[in-house]
Amino acid sequence: MTDYTDTARQILATNDRGGYTVPTDRLYPFQWNWDSAFVAMGFATYDVPRAYRELERLIEGQWADGMIPHIVFHTPSDTYFPGSSVWRTHHSIPTSGITQPPVFGLALKRVHDTAISQGLTDTRRRSRILYNAALRWHRWWYAARDPENTGLVALLHPWESGSDNSPAWDIALARVSTTTETTVARKDTGHVDAAMRPHDEDYRRFIHLVDTYAACEWHPERQWAAAPFKVAEIQTTAILLRSGEALLEFAREFGLDSDAQQLETFNARSRSALLAQWRPQLRRFVSRDLISGDDINAPTQACFCPLLALDLEQTMLEAATAEMNDWSDGLSVLFPSTQPTYSGFEARRYWRGPVWAVINWLLMDGLQRNGKDAMAEKLRRSTVLAIETKGFAEYFDPLTGEGCGGLGFSWTAAAYLWFLETVKTDITDPA
Template sequence: MTKHLDEAYRILAANDRGGYTVPTDRLYPFQWNWDSAFVAMGFSTYDVDRAYRELERLIEGQWADGMIPHIIFHQPSDTYFPGPDVWRTSHTIPTSGITQPPVFGMALRAVHEAAEKAGTDGATARTLALLRAALKWHRWWYTARDPEGTGLVALLHPWESGSDNSPAWDLALAQVPTTTDTPVVRKDTGHVDASMRPRDEDYRRFIHLVDAYASCGWDPVKQWEKAPFKVAEVQTTAILLKTGEDLEYLARTLELESEAEELAGYNARTRNALLGQWRSSLSRFVSRDLISGQDIDAPTQAGFLPLLGLDLDPNMSTAAAAEMKLWSEGMKVPFPTTKPSISVWEPKRYWRGPAWAVINWLLIDGLIRNGQPDMAQSLRASTIGAIESEGFAEYFDPTTGEGCGGLGFSWTAAAYLWMAR
């Protein structure tokens, strides 16, 4: 294990660009939001100062309304599309115009606790500054992406889920036109085999959405009104709930009682809303297309992520774990991000079947929380085994264990460090 730990440290050092970490060289040459949160948790296992710095560099891109964008373009690069010229946002630092799952609050608690354990000087002040930024972002989610106060937050672009071209979006995305005002000049397929990446048609729809929201001046109210894609999504909502719990804990620790009570209110509302998305006939949770009003019952990993933020009754948690076990049968590396053997399952294509170390990380935490330690340990062992066998790949083919996508990947290194503690 020692040599793999050393390799994880080396990858994070190689991908450091001056206080922030790129996911991997060339394919993703900027700072990505949820990637950096996972990376900060990895750093917290051995370098608390650098963990704080990762989060501090991320909030340099925070908007005045509280949103933390999904990409911060700290330095120019011509190896990625779409770049700042396509996003057309107007901020001191160029950024994208959409967000990503709010792992930030989970990372902040992990970094703060590591700092407390190490007796790090100045940790409380750094945590407090980051907590204030996290609170602004949290409020943004509940105003910009749940204006009706349902407790479920919506995504206006598939990229906001982090699971960019998941089968979960197929029906909703099919209603988005393929016409764009922007020439689609893909760079990703020059770095990674096209068979592992989203299809050209997907990209045209992705960029149509970017054009549509840019034409709204990135105003959240106008975007909500005009969005051709609007999904109340259980994976992102579950992460928001877990982050809300961790921010509430930090607020109480730092004696911010009014903020803690505000967070407790958000958490209670979201907890109830998520429970309402459980479907016993499927043994998992479902998202909802807010445009059609229909459940999104495509079988993906998102259906199990609510375990991360909920304390389910034993019957529900046992049913969810049993369903996860069914999906994992015959897999060399669980957990597949799409149910195996269905027509849209592609074990090597980005988010349409592969296993991801960071998704397993979240699922492991959810399974432990809900009294399923055996399934959690099985996932942990298979994830560590895949990395030690195949290296720090972006993701893994669950049927063969092959490392796919980008290589030397930061969040896979961070996941290894976290699981190997």
């Protein structure tokens, strides 16, 4: 009988590059921001000092203005495009010039709480250093990506969402030119079936944005003014708010009253803004295209991520979970990253339909927060079964259950370890 826990730990060990973890060999040979936050929580189930180290290695790439980039290029590799030379960021440690969803604060709180429960020494010192880095990043988000103080933070590149080629970006991204100064020399399709990856045209638009912001020398105000892609995004804002709640707990624990007041202001602003993005006729939340001013109505997993950070009133909660159940009907694995009946759904193409264990992790947290434990458990069991049946794949085809993308994937292994630690018992609420 296979010991899947042991397999998950072996994957993390295999992908360890000296205190940080690559998502998978060759396809993603560097340290990715939100991947490492999830991985740290996976490590926390059996090796808390290593969990701390994962986060500490990530903030080695933090910028002077507080941004934590989405990639830290600790060591060179020629198996990935775009590499550090394309980004032209000129930092002491090479990094990309954009960011990713701020799971960091949430991960830090869970690592810290586990360390406290185990009575580990040096916990408060390590947590305080990481808290300071996380708070600087949160301040950057609200200053650089919400300059008008709306409460919704904006993305200037689809990669910042983590959901690179999501149907949510189809309209906004179509306005971005396909011309590039940088030669587009993709490496990903040499490692993974092209049918599971974004299209070449998507990549040309992605790199056009990189060229645009490199020309701005990565200055936030200049990027904001030049951006041809600018989306006030609900998934990222929800993650920021949830991490902001975690940082507020730290601020109170450390007796940092001024920090606590600022975090309360940030959190209240984002909480109100997210609630305003609820669309009862759609039974979900929506992002907003800041260039056109239009709602983004494409039905993706992001539409339910606000549950992670909101305590919904009952009518709203029942509508949202009914919509989620409708999307799930008849699928082999839950939860799809795009509604299966939507015209833009593609079951095996990256973020246009596949199931992602870490998204289920966030959705489970949101469902549990809102008292939907049985529905969260349904997601947990579906994900665990997919992993045990098809392996630790990057993502899964919701129709067939097939494991897709990269294999031996770190955040899938981390999710599996966390899911085994968080089994719910005595569940009585209806799914």
